Amino acid sequence: MLRINLLPIRQLKKRAKARNQIVIVATLIAFVCLILGAVGFLQNTRINSIEASITRLKQEKQTYAPILAEMKRLEKAKKDLENKISIIKKLKRDSATTVHVLDEVAKKVDSKRMWLKSLKQQGGSLSLTGIALDNRTVAQFMDALKDSPYINTVNLSNASLAKVSGRNLKSFALACSVITPEPKTQTNNKKN
Numbered sequence: 001m002l003r004i005n006l007l008p009i010r011q012l013k014k015r016a017k018a019r020n021q022i023v024i025v026a027t028l029i030a031f032v033c034l035i036l037g038a039v040g041f042l043q044n045t046r047i048n049s050i051e052a053s054i055t056r057l058k059q060e061k062q063t064y065a066p067i068l069a070e071m072k073r074l075e076k077a078k079k080d081l082e083n084k085i086s087i088i089k090k091l092k093r094d095s096a097t098t099v100h101v102l103d104e105v106a107k108k109v110d111s112k113r114m115w116l117k118s119l120k121q122q123g124g125s126l127s128l129t130g131i132a133l134d135n136r137t138v139a140q141f142m143d144a145l146k147d148s149p150y151i152n153t154v155n156l157s158n159a160s161l162a163k164v165s166g167r168n169l170k171s172f173a174l175a176c177s178v179i180t181p182e183p184k185t186q187t188n189n190k191k192n
Helices: 007-108 135-146
Strands: 114-122 125-132 151-164 167-178
Touching: 007 114, 007 125, 007 135, 114 135, 125 135, 125 151, 135 151, 135 167
Parallel strands: none
Antiparallel strands: 114 125, 125 167, 151 167
């Protein structure tokens, strides 16, 4: 009877199988390393490309810096001019308002029954002092001023008896608020 020792063949098969597994694992590791290397190379290439683009854009930005500075200077000058224009328009409107207020006051004064001693306009307030024959004349003058589109409120701040040329007359002081009415919009109605 023959006996065959199969033990070394089994060990050889196990060793061959282990070697094959090691080769497969090593191949997989090499393949993963190769993929990672390729991805790293592509990322490095992309990083270099982006850095070159950033450098180019910075240089381009430097060429536009004087233009941007000029634009900022022009925008500031434009704002300054707009501010000056708005101030000029406000001054024109206020001066026109002053003229209208003086005209309104002059129209409302009953020259046979009263006269004004002082008129002072400062901003949106108007102060009037004067002499009238009686209280009714002062009240009528106040009512007439209230009808003006340029005078908003009229308050009697002082009323007293004053002797003028031997006659007892009423001295008064009024405090008024001045407004600028909104300009009327003109519509172009053209007949054909």
